[in-house]
Amino acid sequence: KQEVTQIPAALSVPEGENLVLNCSFTDSAIYNLQWFRQDPGKGLTSLLLIQSSQREQTSGRLNASLDKSSGRSTLYIAASQPGDSATYLCAVRQDFGNEKLTFGTGTRLTIIP
Amino acid sequence: SAVISQKPSRDICQRGTSLTIQCQVDSQVTMMFWYRQQPGQSLTLIATANQGSEATYESGFVIDKFPISRPNLTFSTLTVSNMSPEDSSIYLCSVVEESQYFGPGTRLLVL
Numbered sequence: 001k002q003e004v005t006q007i008p009a010a011l012s013v014p015e016g017e018n019l020v021l022n023c024s025f026t027d028s029a030i031y032n033l034q035w036f037r038q039d040p041g042k043g044l045t046s047l048l049l050i051q052s053s054q055r056e057q058t059s060g061r062l063n064a065s066l067d068k069s070s071g072r073s074t075l076y077i078a079a080s081q082p083g084d085s086a087t088y089l090c091a092v093r094q095d096f097g098n099e100k101l102t103f104g105t106g107t108r109l110t111i112i113p
Numbered sequence: 114s115a116v117i118s119q120k121p122s123r124d125i126c127q128r129g130t131s132l133t134i135q136c137q138v139d140s141q142v143t144m145m146f147w148y149r150q151q152p153g154q155s156l157t158l159i160a161t162a163n164q165g166s167e168a169t170y171e172s173g174f175v176i177d178k179f180p181i182s183r184p185n186l187t188f189s190t191l192t193v194s195n196m197s198p199e200d201s202s203i204y205l206c207s208v209v210e211e212s213q214y215f216g217p218g219t220r221l222l223v224l
Binding site: 036044089099100104 | 157171220
């Protein structure tokens with residue numbers, strides 16, 4: 001059974017700093033991995049999707065990497081801004097024919113102005 | 114990207130009652146997914162709803178408690194039946210178009 005863990009559970013950093021969020025998963029035979037952000041009281045917004053054959057994806061100040069063999073992914077946020085404050089969730093999809101996502105526990109990020 | 118809407122956005126209900134949550138997608142999709150997020154927890158898949166067939170439920174979730182309808186390719190409903198305070202959660206519907214997209218969620222509080 002796939003288990004996804006995110007460390008740390010909460011993180012506070014001053015505005016402008018670069019930061020890294022971690023995600024680990026127990027079963028490395030995944031189809032893809034996706035990073036989401038969740039704002040309080042709202043749904044999820046997809047940030048980046050990494051296919052199992054890829055090593056990283058970039059979108060603006062965000063960069064996500066994937067090391068499938070070690071069961072790890074990181075989300076790098078450059079030059080953090082107060083608007084980046086949210087909960088960040090990673091989720092893995094196991095198979096092409098199975099669209100179920102297994103979610104991590106999330107990291108609650110606070111950017112201090 | 115898919116645009117998903119849900120109704121209601123939030124509700125406060127009495128125990129023993131039922132609530133039906135609606136999910137509307139702006140494009141036709143084969144499968145729709147219902148997730149639950151309990152307070153302070155991550156998301157857990159309740160069931161997968163296919164148009165024209167019975168929903169497929171994950172371990173720990175049953176049709177009597179969470180009946181699902183899928184009358185067409187753009188719409189689904191999830192009913193939370195005979196509610197108890199433990200059902201207080203955010204319920205989200207989701208679709209896959211390469212990436213996975215989520216509705217804004219329905220925040221349910223059961224008193």
